[in-house]
Amino acid sequence: MAFSxxxxxxxxxxxxxxxxxxxxxxxxxxxxxxxTQATVKAVPPRDLVELGASLVLSNTYHLHLRPGSELxxxxxxxxxxxxxxxxxxxxxxxxxxxxxxxxxxxxxxxxTFQSHIDGSRHRFTPELSMAVQENLGADIIMCFDQCPQxxxxxxxxxxxxxxxxxxxxxxxxxxxxxxxxxxxxxQGGIYEDLRAASSEALKQLDxxxxxxxxxxxxxxxxxxxxxxxxxxxLLPDNKPRYLMGVGAPDDLxxxxxxxxxxxxxxxxxxxxxxxxxxxxxxxxxxxxxxxIRDERPLQEDCDCYTCRTFSRAYLRHLVKARELLAHTLLxxxxxxxxxxxxxxxxxxxxxxxxxxxxxxxxxxxxxxA
Amino acid sequence: MAFSxxxxxxxxxxxxxxxxxxxxxxxxxxxxxxxTQATVKAVPPRDLVELGASLVLSNTYHLHLRPGSELxxxxxxxxxxxxxxxxxxxxxxxxxxxxxxxxxxxxxxxxTFQSHIDGSRHRFTPELSMAVQENLGADIIMCFDQCPQxxxxxxxxxxxxxxxxxxxxxxxxxxxxxxxxxxxxxQGGIYEDLRAASSEALKQLDxxxxxxxxxxxxxxxxxxxxxxxxxxxLLPDNKPRYLMGVGAPDDLxxxxxxxxxxxxxxxxxxxxxxxxxxxxxxxxxxxxxxxIRDERPLQEDCDCYTCRTFSRAYLRHLVKARELLAHTLLxxxxxxxxxxxxxxxxxxxxxxxxxxxxxxxxxxxxxxA
Numbered sequence: 001m002a003f004s005x006x007x008x009x010x011x012x013x014x015x016x017x018x019x020x021x022x023x024x025x026x027x028x029x030x031x032x033x034x035x036t037q038a039t040v041k042a043v044p045p046r047d048l049v050e051l052g053a054s055l056v057l058s059n060t061y062h063l064h065l066r067p068g069s070e071l072x073x074x075x076x077x078x079x080x081x082x083x084x085x086x087x088x089x090x091x092x093x094x095x096x097x098x099x100x101x102x103x104x105x106x107x108x109x110x111x112t113f114q115s116h117i118d119g120s121r122h123r124f125t126p127e128l129s130m131a132v133q134e135n136l137g138a139d140i141i142m143c144f145d146q147c148p149q150x151x152x153x154x155x156x157x158x159x160x161x162x163x164x165x166x167x168x169x170x171x172x173x174x175x176x177x178x179x180x181x182x183x184x185x186x187q188g189g190i191y192e193d194l195r196a197a198s199s200e201a202l203k204q205l206d207x208x209x210x211x212x213x214x215x216x217x218x219x220x221x222x223x224x225x226x227x228x229x230x231x232x233x234l235l236p237d238n239k240p241r242y243l244m245g246v247g248a249p250d251d252l253x254x255x256x257x258x259x260x261x262x263x264x265x266x267x268x269x270x271x272x273x274x275x276x277x278x279x280x281x282x283x284x285x286x287x288x289x290x291x292i293r294d295e296r297p298l299q300e301d302c303d304c305y306t307c308r309t310f311s312r313a314y315l316r317h318l319v320k321a322r323e324l325l326a327h328t329l330l331x332x333x334x335x336x337x338x339x340x341x342x343x344x345x346x347x348x349x350x351x352x353x354x355x356x357x358x359x360x361x362x363x364x365x366x367x368x369a
Numbered sequence: 370m371a372f373s374x375x376x377x378x379x380x381x382x383x384x385x386x387x388x389x390x391x392x393x394x395x396x397x398x399x400x401x402x403x404x405t406q407a408t409v410k411a412v413p414p415r416d417l418v419e420l421g422a423s424l425v426l427s428n429t430y431h432l433h434l435r436p437g438s439e440l441x442x443x444x445x446x447x448x449x450x451x452x453x454x455x456x457x458x459x460x461x462x463x464x465x466x467x468x469x470x471x472x473x474x475x476x477x478x479x480x481t482f483q484s485h486i487d488g489s490r491h492r493f494t495p496e497l498s499m500a501v502q503e504n505l506g507a508d509i510i511m512c513f514d515q516c517p518q519x520x521x522x523x524x525x526x527x528x529x530x531x532x533x534x535x536x537x538x539x540x541x542x543x544x545x546x547x548x549x550x551x552x553x554x555x556q557g558g559i560y561e562d563l564r565a566a567s568s569e570a571l572k573q574l575d576x577x578x579x580x581x582x583x584x585x586x587x588x589x590x591x592x593x594x595x596x597x598x599x600x601x602x603l604l605p606d607n608k609p610r611y612l613m614g615v616g617a618p619d620d621l622x623x624x625x626x627x628x629x630x631x632x633x634x635x636x637x638x639x640x641x642x643x644x645x646x647x648x649x650x651x652x653x654x655x656x657x658x659x660x661i662r663d664e665r666p667l668q669e670d671c672d673c674y675t676c677r678t679f680s681r682a683y684l685r686h687l688v689k690a691r692e693l694l695a696h697t698l699l700x701x702x703x704x705x706x707x708x709x710x711x712x713x714x715x716x717x718x719x720x721x722x723x724x725x726x727x728x729x730x731x732x733x734x735x736x737x738a
Contacts, residue, residue: 037687037692041692042697044694066690071662075683081683292440293440295445305413317450320436325411325412
């Protein structure tokens with residue numbers, strides 16, 4: 001088996017595991033930084049390896065439009081193209097088609113849309129998403145799905161039906177998980193019965209992993225956590241469970257507690273480009289005048305290059321002077337912060353102390369909120 | 370002596386040397402990348418060390434306005450602030466005051482100007498430039514000078530007179546070269562007699578190094594080379610000679626041939642931000658469609674991280690997708706290209722083969738021009 005999920009230890013609903021892939025092992029729970037256009041913004045891949053990143057996500061929608069998946073395939077696939085040695089996950093393109101592009105037409109067959117780059121007309125179908133993702137060659141690929149507003153029941157019902165039909169077509173187009181593992185995506189908004197129906201149907205298709213889609217897209221945090229309370233356990237426990245698009249430190253903790261294994265989010269790099277950094281006491285904007293003369297590192301006990309090397313005063317200067325280096329240095333720290341958070345949670349699961357870790361972490365992280 | 374210039378070998382007018390400084394030795398001829406605002410744009414200092422950079426220039430005008438030299442001094446000086454372990458050179462602020470700011474008044478005492486950032490009113494004098502540069506704490510600091518249009522004789526004459534008077538005031542304000550070496554700046558435009566007068570007067574002040582100012586600011590390349598033919602040899606041969614603001618690969622070769630030891634320029638990083646790279650066959654824009662499927666590195670025999678790791682096709686993609694990583698990766702290569710060029714010229718001087726190297730280099734580099 002090219003792919004297999006090894007459950008190492010449970011602690012309540014939380015799990016420590018290893019997802020074995022052709023490009024190496026992914027210890028779970030894991031956070032994947034996002035490399036939208038075949039690059040994690042402002043971070044060279046060797047620095048990403050140093051940060052301990054074992055999985056990177058890249059976006060099918062973006063790469064399909066530019067430079068095109070055929071080109072990436074000709075250049076040896078995404079690993080070779082972006083020189084990333086570890087596992088890669090690509091999304092299906094669905095989320096960006098629905099959130100970023102201008103939709104021209106959506107029907108049961110697929111979606112016609114206009115590129116956000118140049119307005120050119122394109123059409124995505126489940127089959128095309130599979131073909132594009134096969135060209136890209138990521139280790140984990142995703143079914144083409146429809147992600148609705150999570151609290152509009154009629155919309156969610158329709159999206160669940162359509163996502164299900166599309167999942168079957170993706171499974172047929174990509175029946176062999178030897179080179180690439182195809183994950184199914186559960187939808188259902190905040191509605192437990194719809195999540196259950198979606199999961200049941202997906203399980204019939206026997207995917208090597210399952211994602212939870214349609215969360216962190218407009219509902220409140222309590223609503224997301226409440227939905228996770230039930231919807232994670234609806235998924236098979238011998239397969240990895242992936243919560244798409246979630247990366248806030250408190251959300252990661254809440255979702256790991258509830259049994260999620262894999263996460264991705266643009267948050268650490270996007271915040272960095274706005275001068276914001278994760279700290280144990282919460283998120284802070286380093287451009288604040290409080291840091292003008294602060295000679296301390298961002299975080300005393302962080303082992304990233306930024307914290308090992310630079311003062312807050314210098315980082316503040318870079319942010320205020322709009323220097324490119326700020327993006328790189330703050331991204332390094334934010335990514336490392338999340339990876340260390342995941343590493344600590346994995347250790348706590350192995351030590352049976354996860355609840356204590358999460359409680360201490362959240363008490364401190366949310367104190368200012 | 371904290372500073373001393375050791376002449377290792379001459380080859381025609383060209384020289385291989387070592388400039389000893391409190392932050393380490395600078396083998397000459399040397400090219401210094403520019404870190405305008407206490408950062409070489411998009412390049413972390415550890416990467417700059419890896420590229421073999423032995424000297425970095427930073428701009429007094431910019432740092433005076435933001436974050437302020439007092440702050441930098443409080444943070445331990447520029448080396449500590451930007452975490453750059455090797456020697457630093459600061460310019461005097463004069464060039465930016467005259468080129469970037471809005472001049473309100475210029476008189477023999479100094480210059481009143483408005484900040485290009487927020488329009489706030491400031492005044493630079495030779496004494497203030499010295500105080501600011503002492504706060505910054507670079508190893509090599511520069512006299513406050515006036516850089517005129519090089520071909521307006523009346524303007525150049527006035528600028529030479531004023532620069533001379535200001536040099537004497539800088540020398541008086543900074544008499545002790547123990548911690549920081551103050552370099553004088555020769556002016557004179559393209560006029561040999563004015564260059565000679567400027568040099569003679571400067572030599573009376575006995576500086577530990579001398580710069581050639583007022584070139585590469587509008588005159589043609591042949592005019593610059595012709596001026597260098599005479600003006601370099603007007604400077605003492607037992608002190609380092611620094612040609613300010615020059616960094617095009619062909620200009621570096623022509624100036625080293627004529628006996629210049631130190632250079633700085635924003636060119637490698639500025640070009641990188643526009644997608645342009647130095648190649649042995651000349652400067653190329655990597656965004657060109659010719660590179661869409663080019664799996665080769667930028668330069669086969671280059672040892673920089675970019676060339677060791679990425680294909681032209683990937684770099685082109687980053688440029689076209691306007692990704693931040695392009696700035697970093699192309700800057701790494703362009704800086705390394707110039708440093709390797711300087712290293713090769715130094716070896717050629719030691720081997721007595723400089724003329725051959727320069728001829729071969731220029732033949733190839735300028736072939737497309």
